[in-house]
Amino acid sequence: MGLFRLVIMFVMICYAQVVAAQQIPDTKKQKQKLNQLDSKGRKTGMWLNKIQENRGNPAYTEIGSYYNGLKTGPWYKVNIEGDLVAIENFKKDYYDGEVKYFVKGQVTCIGLYRGLNPDVEVDTIMVEDPVTGIQQLVAVRADRGAVRHGTWRFYNETTGSIEKVEEYQVDSLIYEEYFPLSKADSLYYERRNQNLPHMNKRTDKSAKKPFSYINY
Numbered sequence: 001m002g003l004f005r006l007v008i009m010f011v012m013i014c015y016a017q018v019v020a021a022q023q024i025p026d027t028k029k030q031k032q033k034l035n036q037l038d039s040k041g042r043k044t045g046m047w048l049n050k051i052q053e054n055r056g057n058p059a060y061t062e063i064g065s066y067y068n069g070l071k072t073g074p075w076y077k078v079n080i081e082g083d084l085v086a087i088e089n090f091k092k093d094y095y096d097g098e099v100k101y102f103v104k105g106q107v108t109c110i111g112l113y114r115g116l117n118p119d120v121e122v123d124t125i126m127v128e129d130p131v132t133g134i135q136q137l138v139a140v141r142a143d144r145g146a147v148r149h150g151t152w153r154f155y156n157e158t159t160g161s162i163e164k165v166e167e168y169q170v171d172s173l174i175y176e177e178y179f180p181l182s183k184a185d186s187l188y189y190e191r192r193n194q195n196l197p198h199m200n201k202r203t204d205k206s207a208k209k210p211f212s213y214i215n216y
Helices: 002-021 183-192
Strands: 043-051 060-067 070-079 084-091 094-103 106-115 122-128 135-141 146-148 150-155 162-169 172-178
Touching: 084 106, 094 146, 122 162
Parallel strands: none
Antiparallel strands: 043 060, 060 070, 070 084, 084 094, 094 106, 106 146, 106 150, 122 135, 150 162, 162 172
């Protein structure tokens, strides 16, 4: 069953690439091939990488594309059971854009990264002062690779209900809000943790502020 899901995912990704490529003339009409190198020995096109277990981190398989030897666009991470565990977007080998994480098919986190330009020593990012609302460019060392920049949402892996919202600017947490457990959530955890004291998550009203969706 796990292998079947992996094959289905591969077919879907190939189809998406074919649709995107229809806008580009291709006189050779060559079939998509996996794990290819360009004339300079750099990874190019679609690759399937199998990552072995390392220092307690579980093994997984990832599927995505390279350009000039660097990860680009969406990459799909699948565990050894064949379940999708992550969809991460890359630009020049760094996280850039939306990332999604899953547990047994249920999304548990959606967040945003801002990838830094590896071709320069210092990159710039537009940030907003959470108090005054004034926007300004901030210099960031490019060797940091990527920073959390934007809104992150965390969901209960069983019920799918939202549990927390965080907002980051250049990896700094500027706002967070916890959401109280619903009645169904509370009953679930009460049954699961019968021998432990049950505590609802608090809602920190003092931390509230209007969301600022940063353009970057």
